[in-house]
Amino acid sequence: MVDLVITKNIAPTPCCAGIWHMLAGILMIVLGTYVWFNPFISLMALSLYIGVALIVIGAGYVASSMSLESGWFMFVGVIDVIIGIILVSNLGVSAVTLPIIFALWSIAVGSVQLVSSYHLSKAELPWGWSLSLGLLGIVFGFLILQYPELGAVTISTLLGLYIVLYGILEIVEYFYFKNRTIEY
Numbered sequence: 544m545v546d547l548v549i550t551k552n553i554a555p556t557p558c559c560a561g562i563w564h565m566l567a568g569i570l571m572i573v574l575g576t577y578v579w580f581n582p583f584i585s586l587m588a589l590s591l592y593i594g595v596a597l598i599v600i601g602a603g604y605v606a607s608s609m610s611l612e613s614g615w616f617m618f619v620g621v622i623d624v625i626i627g628i629i630l631v632s633n634l635g636v637s638a639v640t641l642p643i644i645f646a647l648w649s650i651a652v653g654s655v656q657l658v659s660s661y662h663l664s665k666a667e668l669p670w671g672w673s674l675s676l677g678l679l680g681i682v683f684g685f686l687i688l689q690y691p692e693l694g695a696v697t698i699s700t701l702l703g704l705y706i707v708l709y710g711i712l713e714i715v716e717y718f719y720f721k722n723r724t725i726e727y
Contacts, residue, residue, distance in 0.1 A: 564717035571710025575703045582699035583638060589702065590637035594630030597623045642694025646687035653680025 578585040604620025607613070630637045656677030663670035687694035 562717075564713045564720075568710040568713030568715075568717065571713060572707050573710075575706030575708075575710060578699055578703035578706060582695045585699040585702060586638035586641050586695055587634045589698070590630050590634050590641060594627045594634075594637065597627030597630065599627075601625075601627060638695075639691070641698060642687055642691045645694050645698055646684040646691075648684075649680045649687065650684035653677045653682075653684060656680060 601620045601623030604616045604623060606620075608616035608620060654677065656673050660670040660673035660677060663673055687697070
């Protein structure tokens with residue numbers, strides 16, 4: 544019988560964090576702070592991003608519809624492309640309407656959570672959080688419809704917070720992985 548021995552090799556190279564992680568982290572923190580303090584410009588940039596994404600996704604649907612011979616894919620693709628072009632060509636209008644879209648989304652999700660809480664209670668499962676978050680989402684949605692500026696600040700605050708937290712993560716990764724080695 545031959546005994547098989549498996550050994551670990553340790554590479555002498557650092558893991559996966561270089562100075563670029565530190566620089567990216569600093570840049571992300573600066574960008575996130577800018578987004579916080581410039582909600583309208585941030586919404587315009589987000590509108591541009593969403594518009595371009597819809598155009599690309601729509602083109603993908605149109606291409607898929609041709610190979611799959613699907614009228615529904617063609618319909619969805621054309622609608623996506625049209626909405627994307629509208630968003631990109633009217634960034635100011637798009638930025639103003641994003642809070643309204645966010646409010647309607649919040650109301651819809653809140654309504655789904657209310658229905659879910661009812662079904663959870665029927666199944667004798669914990670349902671209080673779902674009910675509370677559903678009601679909160681609906682109230683929040685109606686507040687944004689009443690005060691669209693609140694929606695603009697909310698969207699840019701959440702986006703800015705995400706970017707800042709991502710930047711902090713990059714910096715933490717830099718310091719954490721700076722002197723580590725890869726095991727394989």
